[in-house]
Amino acid sequence: MPSLKTLRVRINSVKSTQKITKAMKMVAASKLRRAQEAAEAARPFSERMERMLAALAAALGTNDGAPRLLIGTGRSDVHLLVVATADRGLCGAFNSSICRAARRHAAELIAAGKTVKILCVGRKGRDILRRGLAGQILDTLPITHSKRVNYADAALVAERIAEWFAAGEFDVCTLFYNRFRSVIAQVVTTRQIIPAALPDAGPAPDLGGAIYEYEPEEDEILERLLPRNLAVQIYRALLENAASEQGARMTAMDNATRNAGDMINRLTLSYNRSRQAVITKELIEIISGAQAV
Amino acid sequence: MADRIAFELVSPERLLLSVEADMVVVPGAEGDFAVLVGHQPMISLLRPGSIDVYDGDKIAERVFVAGGFVEVTGEKLVVLAEEATAFRDVDRAALAERIAAARKALEEMPDHEHKRTAAEEFLIYLEHMYEVSHVN
Numbered sequence: 065m066p067s068l069k070t071l072r073v074r075i076n077s078v079k080s081t082q083k084i085t086k087a088m089k090m091v092a093a094s095k096l097r098r099a100q101e102a103a104e105a106a107r108p109f110s111e112r113m114e115r116m117l118a119a120l121a122a123a124l125g126t127n128d129g130a131p132r133l134l135i136g137t138g139r140s141d142v143h144l145l146v147v148a149t150a151d152r153g154l155c156g157a158f159n160s161s162i163c164r165a166a167r168r169h170a171a172e173l174i175a176a177g178k179t180v181k182i183l184c185v186g187r188k189g190r191d192i193l194r195r196g197l198a199g200q201i202l203d204t205l206p207i208t209h210s211k212r213v214n215y216a217d218a219a220l221v222a223e224r225i226a227e228w229f230a231a232g233e234f235d236v237c238t239l240f241y242n243r244f245r246s247v248i249a250q251v252v253t254t255r256q257i258i259p260a261a262l263p264d265a266g267p268a269p270d271l272g273g274a275i276y277e278y279e280p281e282e283d284e285i286l287e288r289l290l291p292r293n294l295a296v297q298i299y300r301a302l303l304e305n306a307a308s309e310q311g312a313r314m315t316a317m318d319n320a321t322r323n324a325g326d327m328i329n330r331l332t333l334s335y336n337r338s339r340q341a342v343i344t345k346e347l348i349e350i351i352s353g354a355q356a357v
Numbered sequence: 358m359a360d361r362i363a364f365e366l367v368s369p370e371r372l373l374l375s376v377e378a379d380m381v382v383v384p385g386a387e388g389d390f391a392v393l394v395g396h397q398p399m400i401s402l403l404r405p406g407s408i409d410v411y412d413g414d415k416i417a418e419r420v421f422v423a424g425g426f427v428e429v430t431g432e433k434l435v436v437l438a439e440e441a442t443a444f445r446d447v448d449r450a451a452l453a454e455r456i457a458a459a460r461k462a463l464e465e466m467p468d469h470e471h472k473r474t475a476a477e478e479f480l481i482y483l484e485h486m487y488e489v490s491h492v493n
């Protein structure tokens with residue numbers, strides 16, 4: 065039986081832990097709202113860009129002259145996995161589920177005799193994947209230099225990827241991130257970004273039978289558009305990830321707060337019991353002392 | 358509303374501007390062009406410069422863009438720009454700093470043809486912005 069004092073100390077420490085988790089939950093909730101708004105605001109750009117890309121790709125067809133970012137190198141020997149995770153932990157299974165998916169994918173590719181290279185975006189991904197796949201990790205980039213996910217950071221990641229692609233470091237590039245569905249559900253998503261998996265064009269704008277005119281030529285526009293598209297896709301993934309991270313953290317911290325509450329109840333119960341036991345024992349001692357006299 | 362064109366300016370982060378206008382002049386890669394309602398559908402690159410949104414005869418809105426893409430359908434004009442600054446928001450002091458930085462970057466740049474042209478264009482864009490905002 066632990067002494068009264070140790071019980072008291074434990075109750076207090078669990079209480080302060082509960083305060084911290086509660087605060088973290090609330091912070092995550094407000095950050096989640098902002099992250100969702102950012103994701104929402106970024107939608108028009110990517111939608112329109114995808115539509116433009118689809119129109120261009122359709123106009124150009126898939127002949128040999130098409131840019132390699134669009135049609136790939138024609139091989140699939142070397143795969144680059146871009147694993148986007150959070151920089152921080154304490155957000156439930158958020159990081160580990162992305163890494164598990166990436167690890168499984170890597171294992172499949174290696175079993176099929178392909179070469180796998182990994183680019184980690186976010187520190188946690190590197191920390192987890194370093195066990196077992198350390199040799200494959202080419203580099204780790206921080207998600208963001210400022211507090212919020214911004215486009216410039218995504219562009220930086222995209223630039224790095226495009227450089228490696230141009231240097232022939234890999235043939236196929238796949239992006240791993242968590243898609244935000246709701247606060248309690250985040251879906252690990254795998255998306256091939258090089259060669260560009262063409263988006264569903266969606267309803268094409270009604271041109272009244274006319275076709276687009278291009279200025280300058282289609283291929284020149286595509287050459288400029290594709291790297292941008294890469295950046296936009298990564299940006300979107302990072303935004304989704306940011307929202308998912310906060311959602312996952314909110315749920316995790318909510319659970320932690322509830323667990324701490326249960327623990328406090330249990331500890332308080334046993335504290336009260338042992339307090340009463342002590343009182344009873346003292347009373348018995350006094351009474352039996354008095355009877356002896 | 359068939360006689361006015363819907364103009365949208367979108368940056369990766371958000372929808373910056375969504376207005377109706379009589380005419381919009383955009384800096385296309387091969388020369389400025391004006392877009393009125395019923396324009397031939399087209400997709401074009403933008404070079405750094407300013408977009409003028411006309412309401413009647415006068416310029417209602419003027420936005421500087423550092424390049425991007427433009428899509429024209431009959432009733433709609435969509436500009437995708439990575440960097441855009443409204444004319445009235447131009448901060449001359451900050452701009453002067455950026456010009457200096459861009460100049461320095463250009464000087465230090467190795468002879469990498471593609472990147473160098475882009476950097477030069479960017480510098481011209483900044484200077485253009487500086488000059489025009491002087492009138493303000």
